[in-house]
Amino acid sequence: MQRNKVHHVSTVERVASDLGVSEALIQDLTPGLEPEDGVIWVYGANDDDGILAFTDEGIEEVKLLLEEYHRLSPSKP
DSSP, X not given: OOGGGOOOOEEHHHHHHHXXXXXXXXXXXXXXXXXXXXXXXXXXXXXXXXXXXXXXXXXXXXXXXXXXXXXXXXXXX
């Protein structure tokens, strides 16, 4: 996928809901991901903090990180 052809992203809230995990867990697992991994920050006019968002490729990265997390910590949600 060409990086400059991304036409939509999903917020961390949406991804967490779709995957059945907490936003906090996704944020804990993804600090090392870069735009090349499908992660971007979205800023509004009055929003200095931004919102974490993922391309489809980024969501796949999150799924892989969650699989690894659950493999290493099977008792954690």
